[in-house]
Amino acid sequence: MGQRIFALLIGINQYQSENVGNLQGCVRDAESMRDVLLEHSPNAQISLLTDGSATRMEILKAFKQHLFENPLITKTDAIIVYFAGKGQRLPGPAGTPGRDVDILLPQDYSDETHGISDSTLHTLLCDLAKEKGPNIVCFLMLYSGYFRSHRSA
Known part of the structure; x- marks a missing residue:
């Protein structure tokens, strides 16, 4: 059996x-990635979350159900995680100078619904590699808004 x-x-x-603020093109980019994967691997198993379905809870649930708990994935299979959307850098916890926290912003990001931190993503990917094998590629296409708010940059 070949790599899936x-x-x-x-x-x-x-x-x-x-x-x-809203963005343009991120959903189209994720759909284009799906189309390319299916063109080259028609049997690819793809979970696509866009806009309203890309809440923090649904993203973490998809990691769990589509990747971690998927009995079809073997250590020789390829795993791709692709995120196109907003990212943000926040100051780290008090007493940790220079340790900012990078986060992915899910669709429902707010003061009550936190982003997905770089440390959470790192843990998910490391645990996934231990369980399902090291053939993991993670694409993060992030818009931070920095250049928009700093026009002189």
């Missing part, structure tokens, strides 16, 4: 909070 592809693709244009 299992992918979790996330694209977010429309954010729930008015405090988070």
